[in-house]
Structure formats: structure tokens, C-alpha cells
Amino acid sequence: MDRYRLPQRDSEVIDRSKPLSFTWNGRPYSGFEGDTIASALAGSGVDIFSRGMKYHRRRGILTADHWDPNLLVQVGDEPNVRAGHRRLSNGMVVSAQNVWPSLRFDLGAINQMVGRFLSAGFYYKTFMRPRFLWPLYQKVLSRFAPGGRIHWESSSHGAYDKRYAHPDVLVAGGGPSGMAAALAAAEAGADTLLVEHEHQLGGHLLWGGPADQAEAADMAKAVEAHPRIEVLCNSTVTGRYDHNWVSVLERSHPTAPERLIRARTGSLVVAPGLVERPYVFAGNDTPGVMLSGAVRRLINLWAVKPGQRAVVLSANTQGDSALDDLRAAGVEIVASLDARVGENIVSVEGRGRVRKVTLGDGRTVNADLVVTATGWTAPTSLLNMAGDRPVYDPVAARYFPGSLPEEVLATGGIVGDGSTRELTDHGTATGQLAANRALQLRHNRRTTLARAA
Secondary structure: OOEEEOOOOOOOOOOOEEEEEEEOEEEEEEEOOEEEEHHHHHOOOOOOOOEEOOOOOOOOOOOOOOOOOEEEEEEEEEEEEEEEEOOOOOOEEEEEEOOOEOOOHHHHHHHHHHHOOOOOOHHHHOOOOOHHHHHHHHHHHHOOOOOOOOOOOOOOOOOOOOEOOOOEEEEEEEOOOOOOOHHHHHHHOEEEEEEOOOOOOOHHHHHHHHHHHHHHHHHHHHHHHOOOOOEEEEOOOOOOEHHHEEEEEEEEEOOOEEEEEEEEEEEEEEEEOOOOOOOOEEOOOOOEEHHHHHHHHHHOOOEOOOOOOEEEEEEOHHHHHHHHHHOOOOOOEEEEEEEHOOOOEEEEOOOOOEEEEEEOOOOOEOOEEEEEEEEOOOHHHHHOOOOOEEEEEEEOOOEEOOOOOOOOEOOHEEEEEEHHHHHHHHHHHHHHHHHHHHHHHHHHHHHHHHHHH
């Protein structure tokens, strides 16, 4: 079944001695401990994971991580599971959402034939009158609504938990900058909570070269061993509110599938890294079109070969590294394009998967994989919730922090590009500053309470 699984790699996070069995749309599949749902299916040659919301076009892996918009699936009685992030477990029952009668033959795809009549938001006007028919309209539209099935009566996810925490410093993001900030804050005497939404610390270093992976392992070891640092992986900082009240969603806690942590922190350090941005061309939603980060994760973390014949469009070093990884994985490179000198992709064609690619110079090549590396978007939501108004830089083509309150700091890729050393140096300085401010705040509060007593 694992016909796309590569030979063992030093950087892989799967344990091949622990095979796992699961089903996908009723058919048996297998993977390994450490696989995500998506990596296990991709290793078995699965190309299509979902259908688009409106036209029900086929969707495949795009980013292969927590943010992948194409990888929402049903797991048992739990809808909208992120298959690019959820770890595989033995006996898992996984199925596609929003398809009928099946993922392969979805009648909703007939919407593509009448797309010219289905303008954006057409349902807000088309189904307004006569009002007495609204219950009928509602039943029809609900069949086309995206999302999975909610089992209100039998759901096994009804037990949740909550916790209150009061760290001096809370760091959102466990990449190199976030880890450096947490270490520096802890060394300065601050009790620190480090939150990372992936399953392990390291950020982009995890799918980099051997030197990157070694550095990630060393930093993670130091962080996890520090007595003043609490690490929460597979968790997400979901919001920042008045007076640094921060909400954290902790997943896979021993006592509950999810736990809400209400943290009142002295300093919040935002270190979310960057989100790779898709490139726009005709057919860029065809299965087999992936971002460079997706192919690097598939190859280096889960030892999955993302395709056989690839077209690669690169505008940065991430794309150049993806090209090297693809060659090392035995993928044939049929076209290597450099966007920095004006080379381009015009369109992609293919039904179940990419089959033909038209290049900017008019050439047409046959390929089953298109990889793009053309830039990043800064996830500024936590900073926005702190009152920041991000500033757009047209040269970098992304937003940067503007003016932050004293108790909120930012570090890592969200504030600028740089080498790993430059990112960790900035993280260290930011962590020290965050600790100083938090400890001063703690001292002021205790002095005030002492005087009041």
C-alpha cells in the first residue's frame, strides 16, 4: 500500500516498527506511529482528500500542515479534523466531508457546469422569496454546506477541561526564535509558558537540512530541561485580550481531548513564524499543486514521495532547498523555473491530479507535481488583538508589526527575515526584555499589595 513511502531518513518522525491500521472512506489503509492522517494517505498514493465548498472541485495536499485548507476530514463522530496535523491512531475511521454519494463521484460537482450563474453570495438573494418556502430551501442548501457530520447524541467529545495559569512570560510559537525567547526569559528568572501548535518544537528547522535539524533538537532539549519553562505542544494560542489575558487551546490532554487554558501573563511574546503563500495561476487548485513547505515536510518528516515528475517555481531559498529535497527523493525535475528572473507558470491541467503544465515561455510539459515557493504571509492576528496596526511593506509583500503595547513583543519571521543565528539572537533579546518587563510588573504588584496590607 505504501508505494510512495521513501527509504528510511534520519530526519523522519515516523516509527516504522509501529504500524497502524485505519480506514479511509471505508477502505483499509496503513501508516506508522508519527504519521499524520494526510501523510499516511499520501504515502499510500491518495491524491484527493476533499471537494471545494461551492463547485466541488477536487482538492489535494497544499501545505501538509495545521493550516492546510484542503485537508478537513471526518474522524469517527468528530467533524472538521485537520488531516495535515492530526496524528494517526490505530483503528481510526476517517472519511471525506461534504460529498455525495462519494469523494470520487460527487454529484455536487455539477455546479461547475452552471458556475456562470452562481455569482458570489447568490444564495442570499436567490432564496429570499417566497418566504414560506424557506424551510425547503434550508434543507436543500444544508446538503451543500461545507463541514462534516455532528453527532449530538453520541459524540465522544463532550468532556472538556479548563485550567488557570499565571506565567510571567508566555511565548506563542516554538520555532528557533520562540525557543530562544523562552530560554532567555527563563534564564532571567521568569516563569515561562511556551506554546507550539505542532507536535514538537523546532519550527521550520525540522524539515531543513541536517544542520537545521540538529540545532532544533539541541534547542528543544534545552527548553524541555529548563525548570522554569513549561512546554505545551499540539496547542494553540487562540486569543489575546485586555491586560494580557491569553487563551490557549491545549489538545490531547490526558484527561480530555481539549482543554482551555486561561492565562494571565506579564509579557506575551508572539513568535508564530510565517505562513507560505500560494501562487496564482489557472488551475492552481488542482491536486498535485503544492507549496514548497509541503513537499519538504512530506519528504523530510514523513518520508513520503510527493510525486514522480515535478515542475518547480522558486523565488527564494526555501524553493531552492525544496528542489534539492525533491532530487534527493528521486523525483524527476522536468522544469526548474526561477521567478527572480521572470520565469513563470501560466496554467495547470488535470482532473484527478496534475497532468500538464503550461510555462510562461509557451512550453507545455507533462508533470504530476507542481511546487511553488513565492513568498510568505505574516499571521498577525495576536498582534492585531493587542491593538497593533500592522504596516505593509511592498518590497517584502507582507505586513510587519507597527506599534505594540509594552506588555506584548514580537520576534522571528514575523518581524523580519534572517539566518537562524539572527533569528535566535533576536529571540534571545526579546525574551530578556519580556522577562524584565514581566518581573518588574510582578514586583510592582507585590509592592502595592504589601502597602495595602
